[in-house]
Amino acid sequence: MLEQSDIAHYLLSLGLVKPRDVVDEDLTVVDVSRRNCVFLATTRAGPSFVVKQAGPRSAGTLAHEAAVLGALAGAAELAGRVPVVVHNEPAAGRLVVRTAGGARDWGDHHGRFPRIPARLLGRTLAALHRLPAGEVEALPPDVDRMWALSLPEPPHELVLDLSSGAQEVVARVQAGRHLCERLGELRDAPGEDALVHGDLRWANCLALAAPGAERRTRVVLVDWELAGPGAAAFDVGTVLAEYLSVWIGSIPIADPADPGRLIARARHPLERMRPAIHDFWSAYRLANPLHPTLRRVVELGAVRLLQTAVEHAQGLAAPTAHVMTLVQLADNLLRDPDDAALTLLALRE
Numbered sequence: 096m097l098e099q100s101d102i103a104h105y106l107l108s109l110g111l112v113k114p115r116d117v118v119d120e121d122l123t124v125v126d127v128s129r130r131n132c133v134f135l136a137t138t139r140a141g142p143s144f145v146v147k148q149a150g151p152r153s154a155g156t157l158a159h160e161a162a163v164l165g166a167l168a169g170a171a172e173l174a175g176r177v178p179v180v181v182h183n184e185p186a187a188g189r190l191v192v193r194t195a196g197g198a199r200d201w202g203d204h205h206g207r208f209p210r211i212p213a214r215l216l217g218r219t220l221a222a223l224h225r226l227p228a229g230e231v232e233a234l235p236p237d238v239d240r241m242w243a244l245s246l247p248e249p250p251h252e253l254v255l256d257l258s259s260g261a262q263e264v265v266a267r268v269q270a271g272r273h274l275c276e277r278l279g280e281l282r283d284a285p286g287e288d289a290l291v292h293g294d295l296r297w298a299n300c301l302a303l304a305a306p307g308a309e310r311r312t313r314v315v316l317v318d319w320e321l322a323g324p325g326a327a328a329f330d331v332g333t334v335l336a337e338y339l340s341v342w343i344g345s346i347p348i349a350d351p352a353d354p355g356r357l358i359a360r361a362r363h364p365l366e367r368m369r370p371a372i373h374d375f376w377s378a379y380r381l382a383n384p385l386h387p388t389l390r391r392v393v394e395l396g397a398v399r400l401l402q403t404a405v406e407h408a409q410g411l412a413a414p415t416a417h418v419m420t421l422v423q424l425a426d427n428l429l430r431d432p433d434d435a436a437l438t439l440l441a442l443r444e
Contacts, residue, residue, distance in 0.1 A: 097189075099126050102134045102146055109182050109191065111144055112136070130320065131157060142196050145178065145317070149188035155235040156320040161190050163231050163322045170230075172222035178317055194315055197304060201297035201337070206363060208338070212302045213371040215314045217378030220330055223316075224289040224383050228324040231290055240293045240321050241329060243268075243401035244282040247275035260411030260418075264404050267414075267422050277429040281394055286326050288387070293321030295333040328387035332396030334375060335440065338368045339396070340403050343420050351416035354423070369441045376442050389444045390432045397428035 097105055102124045106112045116122040116138050125135045132148040149157040164180045167173055178192035201212070239245070242253065246268045254262065268274055292299070299318040302311035345362035348354045380386045404421040408414040428435045436442045 096132060096148055097134075097146065099124055099134060102136055105146065106136055106144060106191075111181060111191070111193075112138070112141070116141070137196060140196065142193050143198065144181070145192050145194070147190045147192075153320075154188045156238060157188060157190055158185055159232070159235065160318075160320040160322070161185070163319045164192065166231050167319075170222075170226060172226070173219070175313070176219050176222075176315055177319070178315070192317075194301065194317065195303050195313075198301035198315060199303070199311065201300045201302060206367075208363075208368045208371040209302075209311075210371050210374045212311060212314055213375040214378040216300060216334065217375040217380075218382045219314050219316065220292075220295070220334075221379045221382035221386070223292060224327045224330070224386075226290045228287065228290045231323050234293075234321065234323045234325075238321065240291075240325060241286075241395070241398050241402075243398045243405070244278050246401065246405075247278055257405070258408065258410050258412070260408040260414045261405050264408045264414050264418060264422060267419065268401065271426055274426045274429060277394075278398070281398065287324040289325065289327035289385075291322065291325040291327055291330045292316055292319065293323065293325055293330070294318055295330050295337075297337045300334075326387070326391075326395060327383075328391040329395040329399065331376075331379060331387065331392045332394070333399045335372065335392065336396040336399035336403065338372055339365075339400065339424060339439075340421060342368065343424060344417055346417075346420075348416040348420060351419060354416060354420040365439070372440055373442065389436050389442060393428055393432040393436050393440075397425040397432075400425040400428070 103112070103117050103122055107114065107117060112122055121138050123137050127133050127135045131150055131153050134146045136144045136146065147157055147160075161180060161183050164178060167177050168179070178194045180190065181193045182191040184190070234240070245253070246265055249265060254265070257265065295316070299316060301315040301317060303313050303315060304311050341363050342361060342365045346354065347357045347360055349357055376389075400421050404414070404418050404425070407421070408418045
C-alpha cells in the first residue's frame, strides 16, 4: 500500500509528472481518503491526478469504477465531464485517474451558490441518465447506494460499524412509525430506471474554468465507484439534499427541541440557494424528457439526508443538534413531498 510520501515517486515512475515538478516542490499531494485510500496530486499549471488504492472490503468497487470510466470514455455526451483513467493495476488494487487542473468542489462555496454551474450540473446529469443503463454492469451485490432504506431493520454488519452517535440516529429513525413506513414503501418501489452516478455529494462535483477563462463554468463528476443501473431520482435528490444539508448546518441551533427558532440567522439562507436549485432542476428536466417526478426526487432526497445524518454522527459519542435536525427534515419531506417541493425548495413539476 502506497503512503502519501510515495505518491510523487509513483507518479514519476508512470511518467505522469515531470521531475522538475517534484524538485521545485510544485507537486502537492493531499490525503482525501474516504471509502478507499485516496491521494490527490496537483500542480499549479498541470492536470490533477487521483491515486486510489482499494482496502480489504473495497477492491470490488474500485474495479467497478475502472470499468465504468472505461465504458463512459466513449460517451460523446460526457466528454470532458468525467475523469480519464491513465493507469490501472487491478492486481494491486490501484487506479490512477486524471482531471483538469484548477478544479474546486462545490463544498468550497464561500456563501455563494452560482447558477451557471448548477445549470451545467443539471445538463450533465441528464446526459448521463439518457445513456442506456446496460452500458455499465450492476454494482457488486454487497453494495447498497440507498442503505438508509434499511434503517428500520438494518443488517447486523451495518450496526456493528456504527459509533454510538450514529446508532442513536438509527434509533431515532426506528422510533418514528410513519418514517419507517415511508422508508418501507420506497424500498419496495421500482428502483432501476437509468444509468446513475450513485454518490453525487458536492465533494464529487467539481467546478472548473474553461482554458483561458477565470469563471468556473465547467462541471466534472468524480468518484464513480457506485455508478451503474439505478434510480435517477436518487442522483437528483442527492444534489438537492446537499443544498438542504448546508442550509441546516448553517443555522445556529440554540435549543435542540426548537431548531427553527433562529432559522432567520442562518449563514447560508435557503432563499440564497433557491435560484441555483431552480436552475439545476429546470436544466435537468428540460434535457431529460424521461426525468423522474419531482415527488420521487424529493422522497429520495430525504433518503440521502438520512444517510448524511448517520455519516455526520459516525465517530461521535452522541449526535449533534444539527444531525438530529437532518433526520427531522427528512421525516418532514417524506410526510408531504409535494408541499416540501413547493414551499421549501420553490420547485414545480
